[in-house]
Amino acid sequence: MVALSGDVKEIFTKTKVMPMATASKDGVPNVAPMASIQLVGDDTVWIMDNYMVKTLENLKENPVTALYFYDQETKRCFQVKGDTEIKTSGPDYEKFRDQVRTKGHQYPAKSLIVITITDVFECTPGKEAGKKVL
Numbered sequence: 001m002v003a004l005s006g007d008v009k010e011i012f013t014k015t016k017v018m019p020m021a022t023a024s025k026d027g028v029p030n031v032a033p034m035a036s037i038q039l040v041g042d043d044t045v046w047i048m049d050n051y052m053v054k055t056l057e058n059l060k061e062n063p064v065t066a067l068y069f070y071d072q073e074t075k076r077c078f079q080v081k082g083d084t085e086i087k088t089s090g091p092d093y094e095k096f097r098d099q100v101r102t103k104g105h106q107y108p109a110k111s112l113i114v115i116t117i118t119d120v121f122e123c124t125p126g127k128e129a130g131k132k133v134l
Helices: 006-014 054-061 091-101
Strands: 018-023 029-034 037-040 044-049 064-070 077-087 111-122
Touching (some): 054 077
Antiparallel strands (some): 018 029, 018 064, 044 111, 064 077, 077 111
């Protein structure tokens, strides 16, 4: 289990939209912006599938993903990688679905993507760039 440190969590929670990278089983990449995102504990991220097409197809074929987040003020950035699970029912799905739907009817909240973080990498330019930090 990888538990995010305080500074990584702070930057994560400040970031409103994160690019999410996936790949098909054949290695065809896809990157899409994610906005309905929540850090749940120290090692789990929830993302609501509102409009996913290629991303969802990729996760069904290859359940590994990467997220990138950047803090404009400090210029620090990180990448987290993790294993995913897709949920369309259950208490976690219902809880986040209801939370997302309070933003408006334009959010269909079709499924919950649960990411269990496996790795964290420094992305800030400099000598530590690319270093695995967790």
